[in-house]
Amino acid sequence: MSTVLITGANRGLGLEFVRQYEGDGWDVIACCREPDDADRLHAIADEAGRVRIEALDVSDPAAIDALAGRLDGIAIDVLLNNAGMFGPRVQAEHDWRQCFGHFDYDIWQRVLAVNLLAPMKLSEAFVTHVAASEQRRIVVISSALASIAATEPGNYFYRTSKAAVNMAMATLALDLKPQGISVGIFCPGWVATDMGGRGATLKAADSVASLRQLISRLSPDNSGAFTRYNGDPLSW
Ligand SMILES: NC(=O)c1ccc[n+]([C@@H]2O[C@H](COP(=O)([O-])OP(=O)(O)OC[C@H]3O[C@@H](n4cnc5c(N)ncnc54)[C@H](OP(=O)(O)O)[C@@H]3O)[C@@H](O)[C@H]2O)c1
Numbered sequence: 001m002s003t004v005l006i007t008g009a010n011r012g013l014g015l016e017f018v019r020q021y022e023g024d025g026w027d028v029i030a031c032c033r034e035p036d037d038a039d040r041l042h043a044i045a046d047e048a049g050r051v052r053i054e055a056l057d058v059s060d061p062a063a064i065d066a067l068a069g070r071l072d073g074i075a076i077d078v079l080l081n082n083a084g085m086f087g088p089r090v091q092a093e094h095d096w097r098q099c100f101g102h103f104d105y106d107i108w109q110r111v112l113a114v115n116l117l118a119p120m121k122l123s124e125a126f127v128t129h130v131a132a133s134e135q136r137r138i139v140v141i142s143s144a145l146a147s148i149a150a151t152e153p154g155n156y157f158y159r160t161s162k163a164a165v166n167m168a169m170a171t172l173a174l175d176l177k178p179q180g181i182s183v184g185i186f187c188p189g190w191v192a193t194d195m196g197g198r199g200a201t202l203k204a205a206d207s208v209a210s211l212r213q214l215i216s217r218l219s220p221d222n223s224g225a226f227t228r229y230n231g232d233p234l235s236w
Contacts (some may be wrong), residue, residue, distance in 0.1 A: 002135060005029040005076050005126065007058050007118070008083030010038035012193035013141065016204040017080060020212060022048045029071065031056035031083075058083045058118035059110065068125035077135035078215060079126050081119035084141065086195050087111045087157040098157050108157045115161035120168050131179050137218045138176070139184040140169050141211075144228065146187075149235035166226055166236065173224025182223040186211055189229045202229075 004021045008014040009030035018030045022044060028051045032038050035053050045051035056067055087107055088095035097104035119140045130136055145155060146162035166185055173183035188207045192200040210229040226234045 001025070001027055002077040003027040003029065003075060003133065004078040004080055005031065005071075005129075006080045006082055007031045007056065007122065009053075010034070010041045012195060013188055013191060013204055013208060014082040015040055015044075016208040017082060017212075018044055018051060020205075020208050022051055024212075026050070028052070029054060029074075029076070031058075031067070033057045058122065059113040061117075061121050064118070064121050064125045068129070071126075071129060074129060075133035076126055076129040077133040077137060079122060079130050079138045080215075081122055081138070081140040083114060083118065084143075084195065085111050085114040085158075087155075090154060092197060099154055100156070103156070108160075111157040111161045112164070115158070116164045116168065119165055120172075123172060127176070127179075127181070130181055136179070136181045137184065137215060138169075138172070138181060139186065139215055139218070140165055141188055142166055142169075142185050142226065144187040144234055146226075147235050163236075170224045170226075177220060177223065180220065182218040182220055184215055184218045185224070185226045186214060187226075187228045187234060 004026055006014050006017050009018050010032035018028050022028050030041055030051050031054045035055050045053055054067055056063055088097040090096055090099055096102040123138055143162045145159050146166050169183050169185045189202040190196055190200045191202045191204055191207045193204055207229050228234055
């Protein structure tokens with residue numbers, strides 16, 4: 001029996017990861033900020049019996065340590081850092097706070113806390129759980145918007161947080177190689193979720209199915225690579 005821990009599991013890609021891993025017979029530890037409001041997650045958990053719901057705000061390091069303590073002794077095959085925050089949107093909401101000349105530095109710090117620091121804190125807190133598993137995989141759901149080679153104007157908070165987590169995870173891949181732990185850095189494509197919005201070209205079910213294939217092929221040989229959901233390499 002394999003086990004996956006998923007952050008941001010109450011909606012969007014995270015909820016779809018829960019649905020698909022559970023459907024495939026995995027034990028799922030589904031983390032979300034407000035379990036009492038996570039109706040769709042509870043619906044899956046109530047039907048399946050293999051989904052354990054845990055409250056977790058990923059920007060709270062003490063809560064991450066407490067969760068790691070509660071899950072002591074449980075081997076985690078895949079640590080899936082999915083929770084993410086985009087920040088203010090100029091296109092959709094005419095909100096300029098992520099644009100040069102209008103930066104809101106408090107929000108920038110919150111985006112960095114969720115997108116960069118949380119995956120690193122989770123990796124530190126859960127490395128022994130992952131090392132004790134058969135598959136030994138740590139994943140971050142990043143974004144093509146992190147690519148410095150292909151950057152465009154705007155969205156500074158999101159771009160910098162994802163570029164930074166890419167660097168951190170690529171470094172982590174080297175640090176964890178001796179323990180046989182592989183690290184995946186994936187862009188899910190432009191997906192129809194709350195974050196992706198209405199114009200998105202991909203359904204969550206299709207993106208997640210492809211990402212799960214990539215995760216299942218993660219190995220020490222491809223650890224630390226930055227890859228699109230369809231397997232294409234992405235430029236840093
Ligand atoms: N959709 C796309 O087109 C796209 C493209 C590239 C990358 N991505 C990445 O894919 C991942 C999933 O995105 P999505 O499209 O599913 O986004 P989404 O629909 O906006 O969902 C975001 C998830 O992250 C959770 N989250 C945010 N801050 C959190 C915190 N402090 N603690 C715990 N959970 C937190 C949210 O929980 P709440 O419900 O509590 O807010 C929600 O479950 C993100 O990392 C995103 O950057 C998405």
